[in-house]
Amino acid sequence: MYRFLLTPRWLGILALTLVAATVMVLLGNWQLDRYRGRTAINEQIDAGLQMAAVPLREALAAPTGGPGTIGPPPAEERTYTRVTLTGRYDTDNIVLVRGRTVDSKVGFEVLTPLVLTDGTAVLVDRGWIPPAPGGALAQPEMPATPAGDVTVEGRIRASESGDAKVSRRDGQLESRRISLPQLAPQLPYPLHGGYVLLDEQTPAADPVFKAVPVGHANNWQNLGYVVQWWIFGAMTVVGFGWIARREARRLAGVTDDRPRDRAADPSPA
Known part of the structure; x- marks a missing residue:
């Protein structure tokens, strides 16, 4: 049949x-x-929010090169780990990352190098601020940066991928992406291969900054x-x-x- x-x-x-x-x-x-x-990524994000902060060195290796070089990226399982570190902010090399959206508004994320006692630095994403009047690309009015020693708690983030031109406008570094390999040559010290998304800071951060949310993957x-x-x-x-x-x-x-x-x-x- x-x-x-x-x-x-x-x-x-x-x-x-x-x-x-x-x-x-x-x-x-x-x-x-x-x-x-x-x-797995979503579980790491949730775990990072709930865990106690650990010293930076437990989650991210120090760079070993000279000024303008970058250290190893964070291990995949260490991304979003909550860390604590102390250093001094370098206000001469603040990085403005433009075109970032928070609460449906376009503005800037402000990254400031935190220089540690060993001479290396970690970029700290201090939060989001709106642009100045005049459009989404108008440089924001920067709040005062704390002087002296600053203690930061935040979560480790990996460098963003993709090409991103880095320029300096009115004394501020600007880019569309947080691309650490492209930012490192602009800085006068070795840079860690991951950055820190700020959760808490001592002395307290200026209230003008809005926390940058970490979205869960769908x-x-x-x-x-x-x-x-x-x-x-x-x-x-x-x-x-x-x-x-x-x-x-x-x-x-x-x-x-x-x-x-x-x-x-x-x-x-």
């Missing part, structure tokens, strides 16, 4: 069906990996794609079986012998 499946035509259809179903299953597996990866979207791809793969195989059965019934001369609903027939004239 199903010998026709061994013909070249049907073998070709079967091969295409299996290839399509396999591709869909693999796409589902890929989305499952992305779901797991994003879930892992549930990836899980939805997993289900979709696997369903599509199953439907492809089931669809082939349905078409093959229909063809087998046709070749066997099987017709639909179900009785008609005479009540649905029009009444004779």
